[in-house]
Amino acid sequence: MSIVNTSLYPLSDAARRAAIVETAARQLAEDGAAAFPDFVAPEALAEMVAEAAAKFGSAHRRDQMLGFNPRGPLADIADEALRNRAAPYSMWILGSDLLEADGAVQSFYRSPELMALVQDALGIARLHTTADPLINVNITYMGAGDQHGWHFDDNDFVVSLLLQAPETGGAFEYAPEVDTAPVEDINAILDGASPRTRLQKVEAGTLLLFRGCRALHRVTEVAGDKRRMIALLSYHTEPGFVYADSVKQNGLGRVSAIAA
Ligand SMILES: O=C(O)CCC(=O)C(=O)O
Ligand SMILES: [Fe+2]
Structure with a gap:
């Protein structure tokens, strides 16, 4: 069974694959994001949802107020008041060591057809999976x-697959290429009052490629009983990448894998 929805994404057909890659590359260039709706076959998505839901009790609860992590030129020009602006990070995160090694989520993360597509859409010569047992797909x-x-x-970039959308809220909102924007524009974005922001339409089964270091x-805040569940996939241009302990401690509340 293919994990990818081959009727919409016939990746083994060279001409149609080239068109899919070209569309994604154009969206990335224009918007900083490329969406592939219904990317995953319904049965594969159902398996991922079931696995994610079953592991919820093992996820780490994160409740923090954090700054926006200024990047590029902004890191030099942000004033004290802007730097001190913080927003809630409230969510549960499941370490990738707690996903089944041969389960639907890890199989998707490691699938050569997905990695080749991401690579080509981003124009990167060769992508590698993360070597970190805690943070490869969370x-x-x-x-x-x-x-x-x-x-x-x-x-530099993020790959996500929305597994389950909430009833309300949980929208992905972004302002592309603002790492070079003036401080007033950043304040307006953080105030929720900027024409530079857009909502990215994401539904369950949508794969999203996103340049999160420039945007x-x-x-947004989730409402209703149905949880938003998303798989976040990390890839690197060099093999053997492992995250710093501080990143793991911050996100997962631990730095080493939990023995099976
Ligand atoms: O949950 C999402 O859609 C985005 C998550 C995100 O921005 C991140 O993990 O850095
Ligand atoms: Fe992010």
């Missing part, structure tokens, strides 16, 4: 009242 869960405040990412982005 699931985050957000329930009623949870949100992921405005921030820039440390890594301020957030996940």
Whole structure:
């Protein structure tokens, strides 16, 4: 069984694959984000949802107020008041060591057809999976009242697959290419009052490629009983990448794998 929805994404057909890659590369260039709706076959998505839901009790609860992690030129020009602006990070995160090694989520993360597509859409010669047992593909869960405040990412790009959308909220909002924006524009974005922000339409089964180091982005507050569940996939241009202990401690509340 293919994990990818081959009727919409016939990746083994060279001409159609080239068109899919070209569309994604254009979206990335224009918007800083490329979405692939219904990317995963329904049965594969159902398996991932079941695995993620079953592991929820093992996820680490994160409740923090954090700054937006200024990047690039902004890191030099942000004034004290702007630097001190913080927003809630409230969610549960499941370490990748707690996902089944041969389960649906890890199989998707490691699938050569997915990695080749991401690589080509981003124009990167060769991508590697992360060597870190805790952070390679993680699931985050957000329930009623949870949100992921405005921030820039440390890594160059993010690949995500929304597993389950909440009833309301939990939208992905972003302002592309604002690492070179003036301080007033950043303040307006953080105030939720900027014409530079857009909402990215993401539904369960949507794969999203996103340049999070150049775009301020957030996940809006979730409402309702149904949790938002998303798989966040980390890849690197060099093999053998392992995250710093501080990153693991911050996100997962631990630095080493839990023995099976
Ligand atoms: O949950 C999402 O859609 C985005 C998560 C995110 O921005 C991050 O993990 O850095
Ligand atoms: Fe992010």
